[in-house]
Amino acid sequence: MRDMIDLKNAFGQADDSFARNVYRTLAGIQTNENRKHVKKTGFRLVAVIAVVCILSCGTVLAFTNTWGVLDFLSERWNGAKVLPEAAEIVQKDVSQKGDQTGFADFVVREAVFDGKNIFIIVDVKPSSSEYLLLGPDAYPSDPISDMGPLFSGKTGTIADYARENNKEMINTSVGIDGANCSIDYLLEDDGTLVYMINCSYSGNSAQSEIQMTCVSAPFVNWEGRDVIDMSNKKVTPLSVMLKNSGTKETVTSTMPAIYNDCGVRVDKVTLTGSPMAIYADIEYTVIDKEKFAKTDGGLWFEFVDETGNCVPSGVSSGEGVIEASEDHFIQKVTLQASETLPGKIILRGYNIWDKNRYETHTFEMK
């Protein structure tokens, strides 16, 4: 017989990775607090890393370190479209200051900052040919085939491969302080781990200095398990100067619209164009708490075309829904880049839980 109290046993303990993430975030908040007297062009300085992708993509990898921002976007990020002029705002010579971590050298090779979003390519080169670099969410027990085309067709785990080839496994991670980053990475033929980092990052200055945190630590075998040796963890900051290419025009909706089904009023929609994407902010207010409560937090506005099909998303998933104040929310998403901003948009309410579709309204944009 069991008691409901046994339900605690349905969960394990917070694992090392989760705890490390919490401590790192708190350390970043502490850093921010200590630095608040320093003008940092309004940037948040909380070290956070969010891993979005693992090396399971079947895309053919480049065999030299040629993977750039636009390559990642077109080959690995669902083919998100950017404008041709996006190539012109990719910085190839990025001013930076940083050190080796001891196990690897972190170098920013490319960057894009359009005033709304940052995209950065970091080459992580092992300081010894004996090191096998793993991304932050890759574990020795994962299949070696996850490491990409270099390992396609191979069986066994990453740990098996490392032992067979006398490689020492090194855990690495890299993130932008104060930003909630999406990270993708792939292993090159020469052992370089190439990171693509993306995050929302607002700034109006012509150039902005961002702080990155680079971490590496070896895996060691402890009681038969491969674990990260935190006592041998190497952390180094990397200071990077980004040029702000800026956004283009902005349009806003002219009239609010009421979505009776879900109890909200969309007050304003703002679209801001850039060669990388159209950034959309949908501001809405709860006007019927009972109806809104029935959405159970599942309300999402989707951009649709005149036939009711969803408009393709942009290069970044956006920040999601932000609770600006009591009963006032802002949904931040991106749409595919376009030469011109639309004169009207169509928004449909949608519930992610029960898949129910609410009303659809058209907004004139000026």
Added chain:
Amino acid sequence: MTCDEFSRRIVAMMQTLYRVSYTQLSQSCDRDEAVQECLYKAWEKRHQLRDERYMQTWVIRILINECHNIQKKRSRELPVDEMPERIAPPDVDYELHDALFSLNEKLRLPIVLHYVEGFSIKEIAQILRLPQGTVKSRMLRGRQELKKILSREDQLICEI
């Protein structure tokens, strides 16, 4: 609240943050993202917390919102059928784990918040922004479903 005090209280909530995010998100990278954003927002909006005694309830509400945000984003990125399955940690009761996670999230979350995290019905209603009656009815349905799932081999005692 000082940064040290904030950090100390968050560290004390570590297991709760883990379990609540685990209840809603199957991928560890998503859980990390949700918790990072939650902590950042909690720290940024700490002045909105009128009474620090309610910090845990307040932080959990923020975390649940962040988990919903990620679910919304993911629902646009991958069809639900292609979402990888939740991998149970090694130190769990697998039978209970599988039973609990076979429940619809709407039923699972109130049960976890009450029976695992010890929140009252009133607190859960505040966290989930639902009427207390809705919370109670979801817990009742959740318990009934759990009993049904587990009844083949075992029986879960629960007061209804």
